[in-house]
Amino acid sequence: MSGLYIHVPYCRSKCAYCDFYSVAARSLDADRYVDAIAAELAARIDSYPHPFSTVYIGGGTPSVLPAQALSRLIGLVAPKAVSDAEITIEVNPDDIDRPLADLLAGSGVNRVSMGVQSLVDTELRAISRRHDALSAIEAVSTLRRAGIDNISCDLIYGLPGQTPASFARSIDRLLEIGPPHISAYLLSYEPGTRLTRDLEAGRISRASDTEACNYYHQLCDALSAAGYIHYEISNFALPGMHSRHNSSYWDPDSAYLGLGPSAHSYDGICRRRANIASIGRYLSSPADAADPELTETLSESQLFDERLMLGLRTMAGVDTSTLPSSLSTPMLRRARKWIEAGDLHLRNSVLTIDPASWLITDSILADLFAD
Numbered sequence: 001m002s003g004l005y006i007h008v009p010y011c012r013s014k015c016a017y018c019d020f021y022s023v024a025a026r027s028l029d030a031d032r033y034v035d036a037i038a039a040e041l042a043a044r045i046d047s048y049p050h051p052f053s054t055v056y057i058g059g060g061t062p063s064v065l066p067a068q069a070l071s072r073l074i075g076l077v078a079p080k081a082v083s084d085a086e087i088t089i090e091v092n093p094d095d096i097d098r099p100l101a102d103l104l105a106g107s108g109v110n111r112v113s114m115g116v117q118s119l120v121d122t123e124l125r126a127i128s129r130r131h132d133a134l135s136a137i138e139a140v141s142t143l144r145r146a147g148i149d150n151i152s153c154d155l156i157y158g159l160p161g162q163t164p165a166s167f168a169r170s171i172d173r174l175l176e177i178g179p180p181h182i183s184a185y186l187l188s189y190e191p192g193t194r195l196t197r198d199l200e201a202g203r204i205s206r207a208s209d210t211e212a213c214n215y216y217h218q219l220c221d222a223l224s225a226a227g228y229i230h231y232e233i234s235n236f237a238l239p240g241m242h243s244r245h246n247s248s249y250w251d252p253d254s255a256y257l258g259l260g261p262s263a264h265s266y267d268g269i270c271r272r273r274a275n276i277a278s279i280g281r282y283l284s285s286p287a288d289a290a291d292p293e294l295t296e297t298l299s300e301s302q303l304f305d306e307r308l309m310l311g312l313r314t315m316a317g318v319d320t321s322t323l324p325s326s327l328s329t330p331m332l333r334r335a336r337k338w339i340e341a342g343d344l345h346l347r348n349s350v351l352t353i354d355p356a357s358w359l360i361t362d363s364i365l366a367d368l369f370a371d
Helices: 030-047 067-080 098-107 121-126 131-146 164-177 193-199 210-227 244-249 277-282 300-311 327-339 355-368
Strands: 001-006 053-061 081-091 111-117 151-157 181-187 229-232 235-237 255-259 263-266 271-274 346-347 350-353
Touching: 001 067, 001 244, 030 067, 030 255, 030 277, 053 067, 053 244, 067 081, 067 098, 081 244, 098 131, 111 131, 111 300, 131 151, 131 164, 151 164, 164 210, 181 210, 210 229, 210 355, 229 277, 300 327, 300 355, 327 355, 350 355
Parallel strands: 001 053, 001 255, 053 081, 081 111, 111 151, 151 181
Antiparallel strands: 181 235, 229 235, 255 263, 263 271, 346 350
Protein backbone atom coordinates (compact mmCIF):
# COMPACT_ATOMS: atom_id res chain seq x y z
CA MET A 1 0.00 0.00 0.00
CA SER A 2 1.33 3.42 -0.92
CA GLY A 3 -0.14 6.89 -0.53
CA LEU A 4 0.40 10.27 -2.17
CA TYR A 5 0.14 13.51 -0.22
CA ILE A 6 0.18 16.97 -1.84
CA HIS A 7 0.57 20.07 0.29
CA VAL A 8 -1.11 23.26 -0.90
CA PRO A 9 0.32 25.89 1.47
CA TYR A 10 -2.06 28.78 0.69
CA CYS A 11 -4.76 30.24 2.96
CA ARG A 12 -7.04 33.24 2.62
CA SER A 13 -6.27 34.04 6.27
CA LYS A 14 -4.37 32.39 9.12
CA CYS A 15 -6.40 30.71 11.85
CA ALA A 16 -5.41 31.87 15.33
CA TYR A 17 -4.20 28.42 16.44
CA CYS A 18 -2.48 27.18 13.26
CA ASP A 19 1.27 26.60 12.96
CA PHE A 20 1.20 24.48 9.78
CA TYR A 21 3.31 25.90 6.98
CA SER A 22 1.12 28.23 4.94
CA VAL A 23 1.32 31.59 3.18
CA ALA A 24 -1.21 34.23 2.16
CA ALA A 25 -3.32 33.31 -0.87
CA ARG A 26 -2.72 36.78 -2.33
CA SER A 27 0.78 35.55 -3.26
CA LEU A 28 -0.66 32.55 -5.10
CA ASP A 29 0.59 31.87 -8.63
CA ALA A 30 -1.59 28.81 -9.14
CA ASP A 31 -0.27 27.74 -12.53
CA ARG A 32 3.33 27.96 -11.39
CA TYR A 33 2.52 25.98 -8.25
CA VAL A 34 0.84 23.16 -10.17
CA ASP A 35 3.81 23.13 -12.56
CA ALA A 36 6.13 22.71 -9.57
CA ILE A 37 4.08 19.81 -8.15
CA ALA A 38 4.17 18.16 -11.59
CA ALA A 39 7.95 18.54 -11.74
CA GLU A 40 8.50 17.07 -8.27
CA LEU A 41 6.10 14.21 -8.97
CA ALA A 42 7.92 13.32 -12.19
CA ALA A 43 11.29 13.41 -10.42
CA ARG A 44 10.30 11.27 -7.44
CA ILE A 45 7.46 8.92 -8.36
CA ASP A 46 9.68 6.03 -9.43
CA SER A 47 11.17 5.86 -5.93
CA TYR A 48 7.79 4.93 -4.41
CA PRO A 49 5.39 2.04 -5.05
CA HIS A 50 2.63 3.15 -7.39
CA PRO A 51 -0.08 3.40 -8.58
CA PHE A 52 -1.14 4.88 -5.27
CA SER A 53 -3.88 3.40 -3.07
CA THR A 54 -4.76 6.80 -1.64
CA VAL A 55 -4.31 10.45 -2.60
CA TYR A 56 -4.68 13.28 -0.10
CA ILE A 57 -4.57 16.97 -1.08
CA GLY A 58 -4.09 18.97 2.11
CA GLY A 59 -2.86 22.30 3.33
CA GLY A 60 -3.13 25.13 3.96
CA THR A 61 -6.42 25.34 2.15
CA PRO A 62 -6.48 23.53 -1.22
CA SER A 63 -9.97 24.88 -1.90
CA VAL A 64 -8.52 28.40 -2.37
CA LEU A 65 -7.01 27.32 -5.68
CA PRO A 66 -8.84 28.71 -8.73
CA ALA A 67 -11.08 26.12 -10.36
CA GLN A 68 -8.89 25.64 -13.42
CA ALA A 69 -5.73 25.10 -11.37
CA LEU A 70 -7.49 22.78 -8.93
CA SER A 71 -8.92 20.72 -11.77
CA ARG A 72 -5.48 20.50 -13.33
CA LEU A 73 -3.89 19.43 -10.04
CA ILE A 74 -6.43 16.68 -9.46
CA GLY A 75 -6.10 15.60 -13.09
CA LEU A 76 -2.35 15.39 -12.62
CA VAL A 77 -2.45 13.00 -9.66
CA ALA A 78 -5.68 11.01 -10.02
CA PRO A 79 -4.32 8.94 -12.96
CA LYS A 80 -1.41 7.87 -10.74
CA ALA A 81 -3.83 6.08 -8.38
CA VAL A 82 -5.54 2.69 -8.54
CA SER A 83 -9.09 2.60 -9.86
CA ASP A 84 -10.69 2.34 -6.40
CA ALA A 85 -8.34 4.80 -4.70
CA GLU A 86 -9.54 7.00 -1.88
CA ILE A 87 -8.96 10.56 -3.15
CA THR A 88 -9.40 13.20 -0.44
CA ILE A 89 -9.20 16.98 -0.49
CA GLU A 90 -9.29 19.36 2.46
CA VAL A 91 -11.68 22.30 2.20
CA ASN A 92 -12.92 25.24 4.20
CA PRO A 93 -16.72 25.37 4.49
CA ASP A 94 -16.96 28.91 3.09
CA ASP A 95 -15.21 27.86 -0.13
CA ILE A 96 -17.84 25.24 -0.98
CA ASP A 97 -20.47 26.16 -3.55
CA ARG A 98 -22.20 23.97 -6.13
CA PRO A 99 -19.70 24.67 -8.97
CA LEU A 100 -16.75 23.66 -6.77
CA ALA A 101 -18.58 20.60 -5.43
CA ASP A 102 -19.39 19.51 -9.00
CA LEU A 103 -15.78 20.08 -10.06
CA LEU A 104 -14.50 17.89 -7.22
CA ALA A 105 -16.98 15.11 -7.91
CA GLY A 106 -16.33 15.24 -11.65
CA SER A 107 -12.55 15.16 -11.19
CA GLY A 108 -12.52 11.92 -9.23
CA VAL A 109 -12.43 13.26 -5.67
CA ASN A 110 -14.49 10.85 -3.56
CA ARG A 111 -13.75 12.09 -0.04
CA VAL A 112 -13.72 15.58 1.48
CA SER A 113 -12.19 16.59 4.81
CA MET A 114 -13.73 19.79 6.15
CA GLY A 115 -12.41 21.96 8.96
CA VAL A 116 -15.62 22.65 10.86
CA GLN A 117 -13.89 22.98 14.30
CA SER A 118 -17.06 24.16 16.06
CA LEU A 119 -20.73 24.71 15.32
CA VAL A 120 -20.98 27.61 17.77
CA ASP A 121 -20.36 30.97 16.11
CA THR A 122 -18.75 32.70 19.10
CA GLU A 123 -16.16 29.90 19.31
CA LEU A 124 -15.43 30.13 15.59
CA ARG A 125 -14.83 33.87 15.87
CA ALA A 126 -12.50 33.32 18.83
CA ILE A 127 -10.13 31.26 16.66
CA SER A 128 -10.45 33.43 13.52
CA ARG A 129 -12.34 30.95 11.40
CA ARG A 130 -13.90 32.59 8.33
CA HIS A 131 -17.09 30.52 8.27
CA ASP A 132 -20.04 30.32 10.63
CA ALA A 133 -21.98 27.27 11.77
CA LEU A 134 -24.69 27.59 9.14
CA SER A 135 -22.21 27.75 6.24
CA ALA A 136 -20.56 24.55 7.48
CA ILE A 137 -23.91 22.76 7.60
CA GLU A 138 -24.81 24.05 4.14
CA ALA A 139 -21.42 23.00 2.75
CA VAL A 140 -22.06 19.38 3.77
CA SER A 141 -25.45 19.50 2.00
CA THR A 142 -23.90 21.00 -1.12
CA LEU A 143 -21.26 18.28 -1.32
CA ARG A 144 -23.90 15.59 -0.91
CA ARG A 145 -26.06 17.06 -3.67
CA ALA A 146 -23.00 16.85 -5.93
CA GLY A 147 -22.63 13.15 -5.10
CA ILE A 148 -19.85 13.28 -2.48
CA ASP A 149 -21.10 11.42 0.59
CA ASN A 150 -17.76 10.44 2.16
CA ILE A 151 -17.22 13.56 4.27
CA SER A 152 -15.01 13.97 7.31
CA CYS A 153 -15.57 16.88 9.71
CA ASP A 154 -12.98 18.16 12.19
CA LEU A 155 -13.85 19.39 15.68
CA ILE A 156 -11.63 21.13 18.25
CA TYR A 157 -12.29 20.96 21.98
CA GLY A 158 -10.84 23.21 24.68
CA LEU A 159 -11.62 26.36 22.66
CA PRO A 160 -11.67 29.80 24.33
CA GLY A 161 -15.08 30.34 25.85
CA GLN A 162 -16.17 26.74 25.29
CA THR A 163 -18.28 25.01 27.93
CA PRO A 164 -19.60 21.45 28.21
CA ALA A 165 -22.98 22.78 27.08
CA SER A 166 -21.59 24.58 24.01
CA PHE A 167 -19.49 21.54 23.09
CA ALA A 168 -22.59 19.37 23.39
CA ARG A 169 -24.30 21.75 20.97
CA SER A 170 -21.52 21.29 18.42
CA ILE A 171 -21.63 17.51 18.81
CA ASP A 172 -25.42 17.37 18.56
CA ARG A 173 -25.53 19.58 15.46
CA LEU A 174 -22.76 17.54 13.84
CA LEU A 175 -24.60 14.29 14.52
CA GLU A 176 -27.70 15.79 12.94
CA ILE A 177 -25.63 16.24 9.76
CA GLY A 178 -24.27 12.71 10.16
CA PRO A 179 -20.85 12.79 8.44
CA PRO A 180 -19.43 9.26 8.21
CA HIS A 181 -16.11 10.37 9.71
CA ILE A 182 -15.23 12.77 12.54
CA SER A 183 -11.80 13.86 13.74
CA ALA A 184 -11.46 15.69 17.05
CA TYR A 185 -8.44 17.38 18.59
CA LEU A 186 -7.62 19.21 21.80
CA LEU A 187 -6.73 22.83 21.07
CA SER A 188 -2.95 23.16 20.98
CA TYR A 189 -1.20 26.41 21.79
CA GLU A 190 1.75 26.52 19.40
CA PRO A 191 4.62 29.02 19.61
CA GLY A 192 4.18 32.09 17.43
CA THR A 193 0.42 31.78 16.91
CA ARG A 194 -2.00 34.57 17.78
CA LEU A 195 -3.82 32.33 20.22
CA THR A 196 -0.62 31.69 22.15
CA ARG A 197 0.08 35.41 22.32
CA ASP A 198 -3.44 35.95 23.68
CA LEU A 199 -2.85 33.21 26.25
CA GLU A 200 0.46 34.70 27.37
CA ALA A 201 -1.13 38.15 27.64
CA GLY A 202 -3.91 36.78 29.85
CA ARG A 203 -6.68 37.59 27.37
CA ILE A 204 -7.82 33.96 27.28
CA SER A 205 -7.33 30.91 29.49
CA ARG A 206 -6.37 27.36 28.62
CA ALA A 207 -8.69 24.44 29.39
CA SER A 208 -7.40 22.56 32.42
CA ASP A 209 -6.32 18.92 32.14
CA THR A 210 -9.52 17.90 33.90
CA GLU A 211 -11.66 19.96 31.53
CA ALA A 212 -9.83 18.54 28.50
CA CYS A 213 -10.42 14.99 29.76
CA ASN A 214 -14.08 15.72 30.35
CA TYR A 215 -14.53 17.13 26.83
CA TYR A 216 -12.80 14.08 25.36
CA HIS A 217 -14.99 11.61 27.24
CA GLN A 218 -18.09 13.68 26.47
CA LEU A 219 -17.25 13.35 22.78
CA CYS A 220 -16.39 9.64 22.96
CA ASP A 221 -19.62 8.81 24.77
CA ALA A 222 -21.79 10.76 22.33
CA LEU A 223 -20.18 9.32 19.20
CA SER A 224 -20.20 5.78 20.54
CA ALA A 225 -23.92 6.08 21.26
CA ALA A 226 -24.41 7.27 17.67
CA GLY A 227 -22.66 4.20 16.23
CA TYR A 228 -19.21 5.61 15.50
CA ILE A 229 -16.16 3.39 15.95
CA HIS A 230 -13.29 5.00 17.86
CA TYR A 231 -10.53 3.54 15.70
CA GLU A 232 -7.70 5.94 16.57
CA ILE A 233 -7.07 8.40 19.40
CA SER A 234 -8.54 11.34 17.50
CA ASN A 235 -10.64 9.62 14.83
CA PHE A 236 -14.14 8.17 14.75
CA ALA A 237 -15.94 6.55 11.83
CA LEU A 238 -19.13 4.78 10.98
CA PRO A 239 -18.49 1.12 10.10
CA GLY A 240 -16.31 0.82 6.98
CA MET A 241 -15.68 4.57 6.72
CA HIS A 242 -12.27 4.96 8.37
CA SER A 243 -9.71 7.11 6.56
CA ARG A 244 -7.61 4.81 4.40
CA HIS A 245 -5.00 7.50 3.81
CA ASN A 246 -4.51 8.46 7.46
CA SER A 247 -4.47 4.80 8.42
CA SER A 248 -1.45 4.35 6.17
CA TYR A 249 0.45 6.86 8.31
CA TRP A 250 -0.13 4.61 11.34
CA ASP A 251 1.08 1.51 9.45
CA PRO A 252 4.91 1.50 9.58
CA ASP A 253 5.05 -0.79 6.55
CA SER A 254 3.16 1.65 4.31
CA ALA A 255 5.03 4.07 2.10
CA TYR A 256 3.84 7.55 1.24
CA LEU A 257 5.19 10.23 -1.05
CA GLY A 258 4.76 13.85 0.00
CA LEU A 259 4.92 16.67 -2.54
CA GLY A 260 5.08 20.41 -1.92
CA PRO A 261 6.85 22.61 0.64
CA SER A 262 7.05 21.03 4.14
CA ALA A 263 5.53 17.74 2.90
CA HIS A 264 6.86 14.53 4.48
CA SER A 265 7.64 11.18 2.83
CA TYR A 266 8.44 7.66 4.06
CA ASP A 267 9.68 4.73 1.99
CA GLY A 268 7.92 2.07 4.09
CA ILE A 269 11.25 0.65 5.24
CA CYS A 270 13.42 3.06 7.21
CA ARG A 271 13.92 6.30 5.28
CA ARG A 272 12.11 9.54 6.13
CA ARG A 273 12.35 12.86 4.37
CA ALA A 274 10.76 16.30 4.60
CA ASN A 275 10.73 19.09 2.05
CA ILE A 276 11.88 22.61 2.79
CA ALA A 277 9.25 24.87 4.37
CA SER A 278 9.70 27.68 1.86
CA ILE A 279 7.40 28.36 -1.06
CA GLY A 280 10.01 30.50 -2.83
CA ARG A 281 12.76 27.89 -2.65
CA TYR A 282 10.31 25.15 -3.55
CA LEU A 283 9.09 26.93 -6.68
CA SER A 284 12.65 27.59 -7.82
CA SER A 285 13.72 23.93 -7.54
CA PRO A 286 10.81 21.52 -6.88
CA ALA A 287 12.70 18.43 -8.01
CA ASP A 288 15.34 19.03 -5.33
CA ALA A 289 13.23 20.19 -2.39
CA ALA A 290 14.46 17.94 0.41
CA ASP A 291 15.50 19.55 3.68
CA PRO A 292 18.76 17.72 4.57
CA GLU A 293 18.23 18.38 8.28
CA LEU A 294 14.91 16.53 8.16
CA THR A 295 16.05 13.52 6.12
CA GLU A 296 17.05 10.45 8.11
CA THR A 297 17.50 6.69 8.09
CA LEU A 298 15.90 5.18 11.18
CA SER A 299 17.84 2.76 13.37
CA GLU A 300 16.40 -0.54 14.60
CA SER A 301 15.49 0.98 17.97
CA GLN A 302 13.92 4.04 16.30
CA LEU A 303 11.84 1.78 14.05
CA PHE A 304 10.80 -0.21 17.12
CA ASP A 305 9.69 2.96 18.91
CA GLU A 306 7.80 4.16 15.85
CA ARG A 307 5.91 0.87 15.58
CA LEU A 308 4.85 1.23 19.19
CA MET A 309 3.93 4.90 18.86
CA LEU A 310 1.93 4.46 15.66
CA GLY A 311 0.28 1.15 16.49
CA LEU A 312 -0.79 2.06 20.00
CA ARG A 313 -2.61 5.12 18.64
CA THR A 314 -5.12 2.73 17.07
CA MET A 315 -7.60 0.09 18.16
CA ALA A 316 -5.56 -2.45 16.13
CA GLY A 317 -2.55 -2.06 18.43
CA VAL A 318 0.84 -3.70 17.84
CA ASP A 319 1.56 -7.36 17.15
CA THR A 320 4.58 -7.85 19.38
CA SER A 321 5.49 -11.11 17.61
CA THR A 322 6.58 -9.00 14.60
CA LEU A 323 9.03 -6.96 16.69
CA PRO A 324 12.69 -7.84 17.33
CA SER A 325 12.69 -10.04 20.44
CA SER A 326 15.80 -8.31 21.78
CA LEU A 327 13.67 -5.16 22.13
CA SER A 328 10.16 -6.55 22.61
CA THR A 329 11.02 -8.84 25.55
CA PRO A 330 12.28 -6.06 27.84
CA MET A 331 9.49 -3.78 26.58
CA LEU A 332 6.86 -6.31 27.68
CA ARG A 333 8.46 -6.46 31.11
CA ARG A 334 8.14 -2.68 31.35
CA ALA A 335 4.55 -2.95 30.13
CA ARG A 336 3.54 -5.31 32.93
CA LYS A 337 2.52 -2.58 35.39
CA TRP A 338 0.31 -0.94 32.74
CA ILE A 339 -1.27 -4.29 31.89
CA GLU A 340 -1.97 -5.03 35.54
CA ALA A 341 -3.54 -1.57 35.92
CA GLY A 342 -5.81 -2.21 32.92
CA ASP A 343 -4.32 0.57 30.78
CA LEU A 344 -2.75 -1.93 28.37
CA HIS A 345 -4.10 -5.24 27.10
CA LEU A 346 -2.04 -8.14 25.72
CA ARG A 347 -4.04 -10.74 23.81
CA ASN A 348 -2.47 -13.33 21.49
CA SER A 349 0.71 -11.21 21.29
CA VAL A 350 -1.24 -8.06 20.28
CA LEU A 351 -0.67 -5.10 22.59
CA THR A 352 -3.34 -2.38 22.73
CA ILE A 353 -4.08 0.63 24.90
CA ASP A 354 -7.49 0.55 26.52
CA PRO A 355 -9.56 3.30 24.82
CA ALA A 356 -10.31 4.79 28.26
CA SER A 357 -6.54 5.28 28.70
CA TRP A 358 -5.71 6.82 25.32
CA LEU A 359 -5.33 10.23 26.97
CA ILE A 360 -2.26 8.94 28.85
CA THR A 361 -0.67 7.40 25.76
CA ASP A 362 2.42 9.63 26.07
CA SER A 363 3.09 8.45 29.62
CA ILE A 364 2.70 4.80 28.61
CA LEU A 365 4.97 5.18 25.59
CA ALA A 366 7.66 6.90 27.67
CA ASP A 367 7.91 3.65 29.66
CA LEU A 368 7.84 1.36 26.63
CA PHE A 369 10.24 3.03 24.21
CA ALA A 370 13.64 1.42 23.62
CA ASP A 371 15.40 4.82 23.36
